[in-house]
Amino acid sequence: MPCFFPLEIISRKKMRTSGFVAIFFLIFLSVSSAYPGWKKQYNPCKQLVLYFHDIIYNGQNAANATAAIVAAPEGANLTILAGQFHFGNIAVFDDPITLDNNLHSPPVGRAQGMYIYDTKNTFTAWLGFTFVLNSTKHQGTINFIGADPIMVKSRDISVVGGTGDFFMHRGIATVMTDSFEGDVYFRLRVDVKFYECW
Amino acid sequence: MPCFFPLEIISRKKMRTSGFVAIFFLIFLSVSSAYPGWKKQYNPCKQLVLYFHDIIYNGQNAANATAAIVAAPEGANLTILAGQFHFGNIAVFDDPITLDNNLHSPPVGRAQGMYIYDTKNTFTAWLGFTFVLNSTKHQGTINFIGADPIMVKSRDISVVGGTGDFFMHRGIATVMTDSFEGDVYFRLRVDVKFYECW
Amino acid sequence: MPCFFPLEIISRKKMRTSGFVAIFFLIFLSVSSAYPGWKKQYNPCKQLVLYFHDIIYNGQNAANATAAIVAAPEGANLTILAGQFHFGNIAVFDDPITLDNNLHSPPVGRAQGMYIYDTKNTFTAWLGFTFVLNSTKHQGTINFIGADPIMVKSRDISVVGGTGDFFMHRGIATVMTDSFEGDVYFRLRVDVKFYECW
Numbered sequence: 001m002p003c004f005f006p007l008e009i010i011s012r013k014k015m016r017t018s019g020f021v022a023i024f025f026l027i028f029l030s031v032s033s034a035y036p037g038w039k040k041q042y043n044p045c046k047q048l049v050l051y052f053h054d055i056i057y058n059g060q061n062a063a064n065a066t067a068a069i070v071a072a073p074e075g076a077n078l079t080i081l082a083g084q085f086h087f088g089n090i091a092v093f094d095d096p097i098t099l100d101n102n103l104h105s106p107p108v109g110r111a112q113g114m115y116i117y118d119t120k121n122t123f124t125a126w127l128g129f130t131f132v133l134n135s136t137k138h139q140g141t142i143n144f145i146g147a148d149p150i151m152v153k154s155r156d157i158s159v160v161g162g163t164g165d166f167f168m169h170r171g172i173a174t175v176m177t178d179s180f181e182g183d184v185y186f187r188l189r190v191d192v193k194f195y196e197c198w
Numbered sequence: 199m200p201c202f203f204p205l206e207i208i209s210r211k212k213m214r215t216s217g218f219v220a221i222f223f224l225i226f227l228s229v230s231s232a233y234p235g236w237k238k239q240y241n242p243c244k245q246l247v248l249y250f251h252d253i254i255y256n257g258q259n260a261a262n263a264t265a266a267i268v269a270a271p272e273g274a275n276l277t278i279l280a281g282q283f284h285f286g287n288i289a290v291f292d293d294p295i296t297l298d299n300n301l302h303s304p305p306v307g308r309a310q311g312m313y314i315y316d317t318k319n320t321f322t323a324w325l326g327f328t329f330v331l332n333s334t335k336h337q338g339t340i341n342f343i344g345a346d347p348i349m350v351k352s353r354d355i356s357v358v359g360g361t362g363d364f365f366m367h368r369g370i371a372t373v374m375t376d377s378f379e380g381d382v383y384f385r386l387r388v389d390v391k392f393y394e395c396w
Numbered sequence: 397m398p399c400f401f402p403l404e405i406i407s408r409k410k411m412r413t414s415g416f417v418a419i420f421f422l423i424f425l426s427v428s429s430a431y432p433g434w435k436k437q438y439n440p441c442k443q444l445v446l447y448f449h450d451i452i453y454n455g456q457n458a459a460n461a462t463a464a465i466v467a468a469p470e471g472a473n474l475t476i477l478a479g480q481f482h483f484g485n486i487a488v489f490d491d492p493i494t495l496d497n498n499l500h501s502p503p504v505g506r507a508q509g510m511y512i513y514d515t516k517n518t519f520t521a522w523l524g525f526t527f528v529l530n531s532t533k534h535q536g537t538i539n540f541i542g543a544d545p546i547m548v549k550s551r552d553i554s555v556v557g558g559t560g561d562f563f564m565h566r567g568i569a570t571v572m573t574d575s576f577e578g579d580v581y582f583r584l585r586v587d588v589k590f591y592e593c594w
Contacts, residue, residue: 042594057272068285069272070269070270070271070467071268071269071467071486073466073474073488074455074473078271078272079272087490089466090269090467090486090488092286092314092324094316112322112324112345113316113324114288116509116510117488118488118509119508120490126508126525129324130324132345132347141344143355143358145541145556146526146557147509147528147539149528156559157539158539158556158558160343160356160539161357161358161370162356163356163370167240167370168369168393170557195564198393255469267470268468268484268485269486275470290484290486290513290514291514292515292520308515310514310522310543312512312522326522327522328522330543339552339553341541341543358554358556359554359555359568360554361542361552361554365438366566366591
């Protein structure tokens, strides 16, 4: 819980010294937080690196496909991504999440939601999705939204909430295209950095 | 405002004792917050239980329908939910919200947004919607996103923000399917638990 | 970082007085935060007023259009907004953002995402979008979701996260329709008020 941050530092030190020392420590912390540039020093309170794998239905890969185009602009169809950088396509997905970059590794959960190609002169998507994690290590969901300028090597989206092990968490996810094969397969590496843990 | 949480507890007690007592109380709180498992003890700062009612357009119920399928995968149409667990359907809705489980109770607001069926081997939806509350008791909006594994009895999504009476609030909503009739009607019970109130 | 709010006030005052004074000041703050109505006094920690411009594709304006209808209810098409207050239309957009109300001013970024017309008896939309700002003054993204009752003069949506200059920010955006021309062009004025800055 973010509000306890300065206090938790004290408590983690298993403070047995008097209240006065604690109070001066607290005041010291409060003063140091006012230094210009301090905001650049945030460290995640929790961090996860995960991969997810998207195989788009193209009319011939029904058995393997994990995503499908479900909306398209006038004149386009649902088995070929639209012209103009796929502007106007909405795809729905249920993609396996793995701990490494191997599509065939045992999945630790599913990435579920949608992406929307929303630009006519480059590849950019708008993302709204959830990581549903279900492994021995993590149980819970993480919710994401944000703009994904696909051609940029590393791009940031918002982690807007979570449930279970990620109850009320917030943070930033750094997304990278780890691999792709034509228009059918892509793999994203997602570095989930929580800055607000509860 | 979350940061005042420990302080507010003090202030609510209409503390008239000396600063020293308050300080030791504050320190006690900070220490107790470090107990393992403490995080499971969060109590909502505000809670609402509401129901909403979704009637999907099926080609024959235009007058009553509160939701419509507006996107579907290749080969599906917009009056019948798609095969493969409706994978790829997007529905837009404007559903009445009631205080109890009766569709005909006076609505206290509308649930507005979309759901996306996003799995091929079970019923799972991705939700993005808003409660627009407009009653003598509540004025404001509550914004939700998250994964909804429909076949699970009780599932959690994120409350990512609010306006009006719910200004800047965050929390968790526990969603349960309270009733359904075929593919046309379902009713959700939503237990909105705010853990960050302002 | 929100948790330091009361402490930062102290530190901003470049406090050189003794810890005791600070402590009583802190206690005073905590007590004053309990006054009824205090919550209405929040001031934004950062504020931006921006305009964005949406030109919907209507079959004839392909060169200028910044948005396209990509989903529609049964019986509607993708070049004319649907009947019944456009209920069921989903539009994808990539709109220029300007500092003033002139479509031809130099853009400072793009508004990217979608809107969903979700009501049958009035104009209401559900918004999910991102401001991607890229100017000398601001670099970063701001993520929004919420209900937009278009016919209401001023309506509030949630700012659920941000990246770059807006790292982890949250707030409220007040949206106003600044101008519109038929069904093809509209301009929104967005007053972004951050109440949680990092």
